[in-house]
Amino acid sequence: MSLFWRIFGLNAVVLGTATALLLWAPVTVSVPVVLTEAIILVGGLVVMLVANAALLRWGLAPLERLTKLMTTVDLLRPGQRLPVPAGGEVAELIRTFNAMLDRLEHERATSSARALLAQEAERRRIAQELHDEVGQSMTAILLALKRAADEAPPPLRDELQQAQEITRDSLDEVRRLVRRLRPGVLDDLGLISALTSLTSEFATHTGLRVVRRFDADLPPLEPETELVLYRVAQESLTNVARHADAKRVEVSLRRTDGAVELAIVDDGRGIRAAREGAGIRGMRERALLIGADLDIAPAPAAGTRVRLTAPVPRKQP
CATH class of the missing domain: 1.10.287 (Helix Hairpins)
Structure with a gap:
């Protein structure tokens, strides 16, 4: 049903119900109108308006959800979609909007990949x-x-x-x-040695206590994945030194089911502002480059936790 006929039908239901009540109800209107009849008429009008508003809100609910998503969608957090109703103009509008998000996310990921590769070069x-x-x-x-x-x-x-x-x-x-x-140790000795060197240098220059927890049985990773993990750890430690006012930071790298998880947890003041700066958005763009999930949230005790979950490539048969 199109949006026009949906609204027309809702209003027709309300007006038809009101007309039926007037025809069959044992209520007459005197001339001049007495107070009791006026109260009944005004009450009926109020009931009719409330019913009309409720039905219209129900009928236009998909458009409200679409408007809300339009104002909050973020291409650095892909996968935000609306369920498509059964049919009609609203369903076609939501389906078109979801398809537009698919194209925008693909184009954003492609352009970000080109920009990041040019930046690394x-x-x-x-x-x-x-x-x-x-x-x-x-x-x-x-x-x-x-x-x-x-x-x-x-x-x-x-x-x-x-x-x-x-x-x-x-x-x-x-x-x-x-x-x-350009961390040469990353190219020469691998991710574990590069992160060890990075955290050691960070502890020397900042005086913070750094705890490292690296799994020894990490799966082989693509060079792009190792570089993204290193850059996210580098940016996270820089944010800790600049903003966290922390005394201790823990850097862990462990193997999970089909992925490798990097976590940087500090005991500082914690993340407060909802607005993300260029550094965090840069980390999100790097995560999209390799199809990883980036989560930045308050730590369980105090401070901030940055967690990057990078997929591991499947072994070719």
Whole structure:
């Protein structure tokens, strides 16, 4: 039934019922109208309006659900769909909207994948240039300062040695930036070693206590999956250092049924704002890249828990 005939039918039911009551009810209207008759007429009108409103709300309920979904849908949380009624214009509208969401989610996932892959390629290029150009140049400067300090008189030697320390600290910072841009240990030694290195460096720079719980029998993962797991852990630890005001953070990586679960739990102030920043939305885009589920919620005791569940590829027969 179309929306027009649905509304027309509902109103026809209400008006027909009211007409039948007027025809068969032993009620007459005097001229002029007496108070009792006026009360009965007004009461009947109120009942008719209430019944009409209730029936219209029932008839337009699918449109209300569609409007609510339109205002709350988020392409970074795929799978939000409305059940399709039996038929009619409303069913066709909901079916079209669900199909539009399918196309938008597919296009968003495709464009996000291209953007993230381009971003990783650019990070790799910058890290390579920092390592090859800036790192080697600073190493040459450090060696030249050492030779000059060995041959300089005592007053100048102290200044040259101080310049050596500044240059050495700057070189360490460049190397740290290179590791953040492109974790070479991830390519060379795998995910467990990369996460161990990441958490150790995090504990050294922040002074927080880091507890690691890594399963030893993890299944083999695709390189893209390992990179997403590493980036989510990296962004989560960065958020802990910036916003959580925590003292302890636990990083776990374990095997579940057909998936690998990464969890980062801190004991800080917890997540409060409903509005998500660029960092969290970036993690959601990375999760969509590999078909993983990302859940960010308050921890059971205190703080925040970030959990990423990445599917494991099936073995080919």
